[in-house]
Amino acid sequence: MTESAGAGRDAESVSKFVESFAAQLVEAGMQRMAARVFAALLASDKGVLTSAELGDQLQISPAAVSGAVRYLAQTHMVSREREPGSRRERYRVHGDQWYEALTNREAVLKRWEAALREGVNSLGGDTPAGRRLAETLAFFEFIEVEVASMMERWREHREKTFGQG
Numbered sequence: 001m002t003e004s005a006g007a008g009r010d011a012e013s014v015s016k017f018v019e020s021f022a023a024q025l026v027e028a029g030m031q032r033m034a035a036r037v038f039a040a041l042l043a044s045d046k047g048v049l050t051s052a053e054l055g056d057q058l059q060i061s062p063a064a065v066s067g068a069v070r071y072l073a074q075t076h077m078v079s080r081e082r083e084p085g086s087r088r089e090r091y092r093v094h095g096d097q098w099y100e101a102l103t104n105r106e107a108v109l110k111r112w113e114a115a116l117r118e119g120v121n122s123l124g125g126d127t128p129a130g131r132r133l134a135e136t137l138a139f140f141e142f143i144e145v146e147v148a149s150m151m152e153r154w155r156e157h158r159e160k161t162f163g164q165g
Helices: 011-027 032-043 051-058 062-074 097-123 128-162
Strands: 048-050 079-082 089-092
Touching: 011 032, 011 051, 032 048, 032 051, 032 062, 032 089, 048 051, 051 062, 051 089, 062 079, 097 128
Parallel strands: none
Antiparallel strands: 048 089, 079 089
8 A cells, every 4th residue: 555545545535536636736737747746745644755656656657756746846836855864755745835836926926027017118108018018017016915915814824723833
């Protein structure tokens, strides 16, 4: 039995959840293998699996695991760590992975805002294209403020609900 199935859990039910949730992530735009690996990690009791465990559970190659983990690490959805006393890596999903992924998007929004500001200046704010870019810029600036406020509310809610900061 794999760790992801866990003691007393039905491996088939776990697999159905992993594939179902992964399909939802793919529909939202995530890469297919990354979605499957993320869902498998999320469904594992410890939130930690090795490449071999992921490959066995998902029936995918080490190269597929590697590519998926690379994407997930870049988006701050998982982290890599070494097994104590070994060169083998294991991959961990954290309880705050959504927070990390969303706050990482703030840096992307900042870069988009800078590019849009430059575009408005280059095209002229009084042209149709310049006005469209200015409205897009205003939207991203709005989202940035709202995300910061929402994340503060989330931290408070999380503390009340789960007792974690």
